Amino acid sequence: MSLIEQAAKRLEELRRAGAEVGEGSADAARGHAATEPERIPTPEAALREINARRAAAAAPARTEALREPIARPAAPAPAGPASLRIDIDLARLKAQGMVTPDAPRSQIADEFRVIKRPIVRNAFGRAGTRVANGNLVMVTSALPGEGKTFTAINLALSVAMEVDTTVLLVDGDVAHPDFPKRLGVRSSPGLLELVTRGDIDVGDVLVRTNIDNLSIIPAGTPHRRSTELLASEQMAILLRELATRYPDRMIVFDSPPLLATTEARVLATHMGQIVMVVAADDTRQRDVDLALGTIENCEIVLMVLNKADKTDVGAYYGYYGDEPRPA
Numbered sequence: 666m667s668l669i670e671q672a673a674k675r676l677e678e679l680r681r682a683g684a685e686v687g688e689g690s691a692d693a694a695r696g697h698a699a700t701e702p703e704r705i706p707t708p709e710a711a712l713r714e715i716n717a718r719r720a721a722a723a724a725p726a727r728t729e730a731l732r733e734p735i736a737r738p739a740a741p742a743p744a745g746p747a748s749l750r751i752d753i754d755l756a757r758l759k760a761q762g763m764v765t766p767d768a769p770r771s772q773i774a775d776e777f778r779v780i781k782r783p784i785v786r787n788a789f790g791r792a793g794t795r796v797a798n799g800n801l802v803m804v805t806s807a808l809p810g811e812g813k814t815f816t817a818i819n820l821a822l823s824v825a826m827e828v829d830t831t832v833l834l835v836d837g838d839v840a841h842p843d844f845p846k847r848l849g850v851r852s853s854p855g856l857l858e859l860v861t862r863g864d865i866d867v868g869d870v871l872v873r874t875n876i877d878n879l880s881i882i883p884a885g886t887p888h889r890r891s892t893e894l895l896a897s898e899q900m901a902i903l904l905r906e907l908a909t910r911y912p913d914r915m916i917v918f919d920s921p922p923l924l925a926t927t928e929a930r931v932l933a934t935h936m937g938q939i940v941m942v943v944a945a946d947d948t949r950q951r952d953v954d955l956a957l958g959t960i961e962n963c964e965i966v967l968m969v970l971n972k973a974d975k976t977d978v979g980a981y982y983g984y985y986g987d988e989p990r991p992a
Contacts, residue, residue: 752875753848764822766876777823780969785824787938787965788915796965798937801908803918807956809925811944812971814843817919824915825879831913835882837920839891842884855885860899896931904935923956930959938965945973
C-alpha cells in the first residue's frame with residue numbers, strides 16, 4: 666500500500682472516530698497533487714493539525730477563566746456579645762421607697778448619703794489609706810428578711826450619683842434572686858455563667874441601665890449547685906478581676922445571709938468591706954453576734970439598722986425640702 670493510500674485510510678478512520686479534518690488534507694487523500702512536499706498528509710501530520718485546532722479552540726476559554734476572579738463566599742464577621750440594656754422604672758423605685766436620681770433630696774437619699782460616705786472613702790483611698798479590695802463591698806445580714814437586698818440596691822443607686830464613680834451591682838443571692846422583681850432585670854446569663862463557663866466574659870453578661878454610672882450583673886441561670894459555686898475558686902478569681910479591672914468602679918455584692926449558708930462566709934473572706942444589715946426590733950442580738958463571728962479576714966464591717974421608725978438623718982429632710990439652701 667502506497668503512502669497516499671495509507672494516509673487516506675488513516676483519515677477515514679479519524680472521520681469514523683468523530684475527528685474534524687481540514688479540507689487540504691482531504692483533497693490530498695483523494696489523489697490531488699500537492700504543490701509542496703510538506704503538505705503530504707501523513708497520519709502524523711493529520712494528528713498534529715487536529716491537536717493544534719483543539720488547542721487553539723480551548724485557549725481563549727482558559728484565558729478568560731484566568732482573568733475572571735474566583736468568587737468566594739464572604740467569611741461571616743465574628744459575632745460580639747449583644748449589648749444588654751434595661752430601663753429601670755424610676756417611678757416604681759420611688760414608690761418602693763428607694764433612692765432615685767430624680768429625687769436627690771429625699772429622706773431615703775439623705776440616709777444613704779450618710780451610709781455611703783465612709784464606704785466610698787475606704788474604697789478609693791479618700792481617707793488617706795486605701796483598703797485592700799475596698800471597692801468590693803458585700804451587703805449581707807444574719808437571716809433572710811432583714812432588708813439586705815433593699816440596702817444593696819439603694820447603696821448602689823446612691824454611689825451611682827457620685828460624679829466620678831461607677832458602680833456594678835451584682836445579684837449574688839443566687840438561690841433567691843430578687844433583682845428581676847425589684848429592678849425589672851430580665852432572665853439572662855449572669856454570675857453563675859461567669860463561674861461555670863469558660864466562653865463567657867464579664868462584658869457578655871453586663872446589663873447597662875438608664876441610670877448613669879450603674880450597671881448590673883444578674884444572678885444567672887439556676888444551677889443545682891448554685892450556692893456552692895459562691896465558695897469556689899472560680900468565684901475568687903472573678904472577684905479579683907472585678908476589683909482590679911476598673912479603678913473607679915465599686916462593686917456592690919448582694920450576698921446570701923450569713924447564717925443561712927456557709928458559702929456566704931467564704932465569700933466574705935474575699936471582700937474589702939462588709940455591710941451588715943440588722944432589722945430594728947426584729948433581729949435577735951444572739952443572731953447578730955453569731956453572724957459577726959463568722960466573718961473572717963475582713964477588717965471593715967459596717968452595721969446598718971434597717972426598718973427603724975425614726976432616724977437622726979430624718980431631721981434634716983425638712984431642711985432640704987422646705988427651706989432654701991444657703992448660698
